Amino acid sequence: NARYLADYQPYPFILSHTALDFTLVPDATIVRATLSLAPRDAATGVDLVLDGGKDVQLLRLTINGAEADPAHVTRDDEALTIAAAALPSGPFTLETEVQIDPSANTAFEGLYISGGMFCTQCEAEGFRHITFCPDRPDVMATFDVTIHSDKPVLLSNGNPVSQTEGHAEWHDPWPKPAYLFALVAGDLVAISDSFTTLSGRNVALNVWVRPGDEDRAGFAMESLIKSMKWDEDVYGREYDLDVFNIVAVDDFNMGAMENKGLNIFNSKLVLASPETATDLDYERIEGVIAHEYFHNWTGNRITCRDWFQLCLKEGLTVFRDQQFTSDMRSAAVKRIEDVRTLRARQFREDQGPLAHPPRPDHYEEINNFYTATVYEKGAEVIGMLKRLVGDDGYRAALDLYFDRHDGDAATIEDWLKVFEDATGRDLAQFKRWYTDAGTPRLTMREDWAEGTAGGTLTLTFTQETPPTPGQSDKQPRVIPIAVGLIGPNGDEVAPTRVLEMTETEQSFAFDNLGARPVVSALRGFSAPVVLDRQIDDPTRAFLLAHDTDPFARWEAGRDLALSALVALSQGQPGGDDYIDAIGRLIADQDADPAFRALCLALPGEEEVATRLYDLGATPDPDAIHAAREGLARRVAEAHQDLLSEIYDRMVVSGSYSPDAEAAAKRSLRIAALQLLNRIDNGERAEILFGIAGNMTERMAALACLIARGRGQTALQVLEEEFGDNRLVMDKWFTVQPMAAPPADAAAIAAKLAKLPGFDWKNPNRFRALIGGLTANHAGFHAADGAGYDFVADWLMKMDKVNPQIAARMSTAFETWPRYDETRRAKALAALEQIAAIEGLSRNTREMVSRMIAAG
Ligand code: ARG
Numbered sequence: 001n002a003r004y005l006a007d008y009q010p011y012p013f014i015l016s017h018t019a020l021d022f023t024l025v026p027d028a029t030i031v032r033a034t035l036s037l038a039p040r041d042a043a044t045g046v047d048l049v050l051d052g053g054k055d056v057q058l059l060r061l062t063i064n065g066a067e068a069d070p071a072h073v074t075r076d077d078e079a080l081t082i083a084a085a086a087l088p089s090g091p092f093t094l095e096t097e098v099q100i101d102p103s104a105n106t107a108f109e110g111l112y113i114s115g116g117m118f119c120t121q122c123e124a125e126g127f128r129h130i131t132f133c134p135d136r137p138d139v140m141a142t143f144d145v146t147i148h149s150d151k152p153v154l155l156s157n158g159n160p161v162s163q164t165e166g167h168a169e170w171h172d173p174w175p176k177p178a179y180l181f182a183l184v185a186g187d188l189v190a191i192s193d194s195f196t197t198l199s200g201r202n203v204a205l206n207v208w209v210r211p212g213d214e215d216r217a218g219f220a221m222e223s224l225i226k227s228m229k230w231d232e233d234v235y236g237r238e239y240d241l242d243v244f245n246i247v248a249v250d251d252f253n254m255g256a257m258e259n260k261g262l263n264i265f266n267s268k269l270v271l272a273s274p275e276t277a278t279d280l281d282y283e284r285i286e287g288v289i290a291h292e293y294f295h296n297w298t299g300n301r302i303t304c305r306d307w308f309q310l311c312l313k314e315g316l317t318v319f320r321d322q323q324f325t326s327d328m329r330s331a332a333v334k335r336i337e338d339v340r341t342l343r344a345r346q347f348r349e350d351q352g353p354l355a356h357p358p359r360p361d362h363y364e365e366i367n368n369f370y371t372a373t374v375y376e377k378g379a380e381v382i383g384m385l386k387r388l389v390g391d392d393g394y395r396a397a398l399d400l401y402f403d404r405h406d407g408d409a410a411t412i413e414d415w416l417k418v419f420e421d422a423t424g425r426d427l428a429q430f431k432r433w434y435t436d437a438g439t440p441r442l443t444m445r446e447d448w449a450e451g452t453a454g455g456t457l458t459l460t461f462t463q464e465t466p467p468t469p470g471q472s473d474k475q476p477r478v479i480p481i482a483v484g485l486i487g488p489n490g491d492e493v494a495p496t497r498v499l500e501m502t503e504t505e506q507s508f509a510f511d512n513l514g515a516r517p518v519v520s521a522l523r524g525f526s527a528p529v530v531l532d533r534q535i536d537d538p539t540r541a542f543l544l545a546h547d548t549d550p551f552a553r554w555e556a557g558r559d560l561a562l563s564a565l566v567a568l569s570q571g572q573p574g575g576d577d578y579i580d581a582i583g584r585l586i587a588d589q590d591a592d593p594a595f596r597a598l599c600l601a602l603p604g605e606e607e608v609a610t611r612l613y614d615l616g617a618t619p620d621p622d623a624i625h626a627a628r629e630g631l632a633r634r635v636a637e638a639h640q641d642l643l644s645e646i647y648d649r650m651v652v653s654g655s656y657s658p659d660a661e662a663a664a665k666r667s668l669r670i671a672a673l674q675l676l677n678r679i680d681n682g683e684r685a686e687i688l689f690g691i692a693g694n695m696t697e698r699m700a701a702l703a704c705l706i707a708r709g710r711g712q713t714a715l716q717v718l719e720e721e722f723g724d725n726r727l728v729m730d731k732w733f734t735v736q737p738m739a740a741p742p743a744d745a746a747a748i749a750a751k752l753a754k755l756p757g758f759d760w761k762n763p764n765r766f767r768a769l770i771g772g773l774t775a776n777h778a779g780f781h782a783a784d785g786a787g788y789d790f791v792a793d794w795l796m797k798m799d800k801v802n803p804q805i806a807a808r809m810s811t812a813f814e815t816w817p818r819y820d821e822t823r824r825a826k827a828l829a830a831l832e833q834i835a836a837i838e839g840l841s842r843n844t845r846e847m848v849s850r851m852i853a854a855g
């Protein structure tokens with residue numbers, strides 16, 4: 001029962017206006033909906049099908065005020081159908097009255113209760129759990145919402161119309177699909193500010209939180225104001241309502257949601273103070289506040305025709321939030337971080353059983369497609385497009401996009417067409433990036449000819465994309481390959497040039513070089529591909545020392561580390577070149593601290609496993625863990641003095657600020673600490689945990705202590721200090737299985753799961769513990785299967801309560817085919833056990849069966 005892109009049909013009715021009236025009662029909320037409808041084609045009578053889940057109980061239905069004849073109304077688990085015979089041939093009003101039970105809504109989809117507050121999550125198909133409606137993104141209407149409730153704060157989309165005790169009315173003048181509807185009712189307090197737009201509209205801004213959390217909402221507000229300004233400056237996009245509300249809720253399935261004028265956020269992406277949030281938390285808050293705000297244009301004013309087009313709004317909005325963060329912080333660091341996440345999450349997805357294109361052509365459960373491929377690869381594809389058409393072409397295309405499609409529910413075809421029209425470029429081949437799954441493998445060969453044209457270097461590339469589920473045959477794609485050349489003395493002899501590869505095999509020549517240069521390839525990670533080149537460790541070390549492109553420079557260091565770890569994990573010698581090169585980098589006082597920190601952090605264990613798998617070997621998690629620990633210790637021993645000097649010097653004085661510069665110093669200090677921790681038995685970490693005034697350093701110190709088996713006291717201290725702070729306690733649950741020695745990880749997780757504080761129905765707490773274990777590579781993949789069994793047991797339990805979370809977390813298993821026979825058998829058994837559950841949700845069933853199919 002999959003749905004197919006090819007089956008798209010417009011909705012046969014036009015919905016111009018939706019009026020909703022809520023009487024909020026936790027277990028018996030009444031929703032009255034008035035839909036202003038008209039047949040799209042008056043000549044042909046078709047049935048009216050309204051989506052509505054089993055949990056929506058129909059009390060009354062009228063058409064133009066008259067009670068509908070029950071003979072014309074049929075109800076199944078997913079919809080309400082009104083026979084054509086019962087419908088007027090022209091415009092009509094359909095009214096329904098339904099009853100729902102928000103207090104029983106543990107799936108957190110539709111209207112539910114979190115910490116005593118009513119709130120909603122409708123994307124993708126949550127509105128159908130609130131009332132009957134055409135719940136699809138191409139059906140857009142203006143909304144009037146009335147809320148009756150004794151809660152003091154009553155919010156919905158659009159502009160406020162009236163607010164009296166127990167009653168509020170909202171009007172949203174911008175037509176929107178049901179997935180952008182939102183309602184919040186609770187005992188909330190706001191921190192408020194205002195913003196004047198380019199054209200002089202004064203917008204009231206509020207960040208709503210629970211009483212007591214006000215002092216942790218300021219950074220979110222600052223981030224919002226920066227985002228509004230940036231979107232005006234860079235994209236010419238202005239806000240379009242009189243108010244912008246953000247609400248923080250504790251129970252939320254994802255990060256945040258861009259409901260028109262009423263963004264709802266997971267509280268972990270709003271609340272921050274130096275004592276409770278890390279630098280990374282601050283950076284994510286800034287980025288996600290921006291992301292949701294940017295959706296107002298890329299998502300809301302222009303939405304998606306159907307959910308196959310999800311990356312139209314998500315890829316673009318991620319791309320925009322990445323640009324924003326690069327402008328607010330360090331562009332080089334942001335790029336490296338983004339590539340790291342892309343590889344860790346998207347490449348992993350693209351190279352396993354769950355691979356799908358940025359624009360999938362079928363799905364069973366759309367919630368399973370809010371993936372790294374749709375989001376992050378969707379953003380990479382736009383980055384490539386921008387590189388190909390240039391900055392001016394990109395700007396012209398975007399202006400045309402906003403102009404031409406404002407108010408539309410658009411498609412990827414529409415998107416590509418604006419680029420073609422604005423730049424004159426044919427994008428037929430480029431479109432494969434949207435329709436084809438899989439990560440292309442790019443091979444680079446170098447040929448050097450001394451005498452010819454003053455020394456010619458010819459680069460020959462070949463591309464090949466391995467088959468993915470359902471797509472065996474892959475055509476070549478357009479790949480922008482940014483290349484620069486570094487001369488033998490370390491100077492750049494050819495600045496960045498973007499080679500445009502369109503064939504399966506293609507050569508590019510560089511003349512008049514004199515001496516043979518070293519190639520700096522795939523600068524800025526100009527395309528999401530795996531690059532395979534013949535390069536030795538001394539050349540990598542040379543690039544790490546001299547490359548002028550920060551990404552390529554970092555990449556050279558990473559390759560050096562990976563090459564060492566691959567060798568070491570296979571029982572071969574390795575690491576000397578890496579240790580030397582890294583020593584020179586640590587000593588280089590001029591290098592940006594954030595950059596040095598990124599280079600100092602060894603690749604993670606799963607990254608090493610991936611490299612081994614790429615090379616055709618079977619990764620052994622225990623051997624990888626041992627290799628990485630061993631190499632870290634050698635680095636620490638070799639550079640002990642330099643590292644402790646950094647550790648002592650990178651102290652940020654004065655009061656805490658989450659800005660990029662201060663965060664960079666802390667990150668370098670922590671990178672040094674993590675290495676030294678291997679040889680000082682946790683001495684520094686223990687002191688730091690005791691004296692640090694910020695959560696960034698305290699959490700880093702705590703992880704170091706746990707890794708050394710000395711975390712108990714610090715964990716107790718943290719619990720005493722922050723036992724009532726959910727967000728800090730989430731970290732407390734995560735760090736224990738994550739930082740533990742792998743052999744103990746599953747047992748630690750099992751022990752934590754028995755604590756009364758393991759409020760597992762809360763998505764953040766569940767993700768904290770289960771995700772903490774799965775982040776411990778050798779721990780989750782323990783040979784005895786304890787990690788697999790623990791996670792599988794919890795997925796089965798969670799599936800009955802919250803299928804979205806269970807299905808999402810099941811991706812822990814997506815790499816199972818890479819490992820040895822013993823592990824494969826155990827992982828497959830765990831997956832099969834889940835699949836055998838009666839009444840398993842559509843969400844989890846789809847995920848698990850796709851993963852099993854890879855066996
Ligand atoms: N549109 C939201 C965002 O990216 C995420 C919604 C996720 N919804 C879901 N069902 N997974 O900002």
Ligand code: ZN
Pocket residue numbers: 291295313314317
């Ligand atoms: Zn988004």
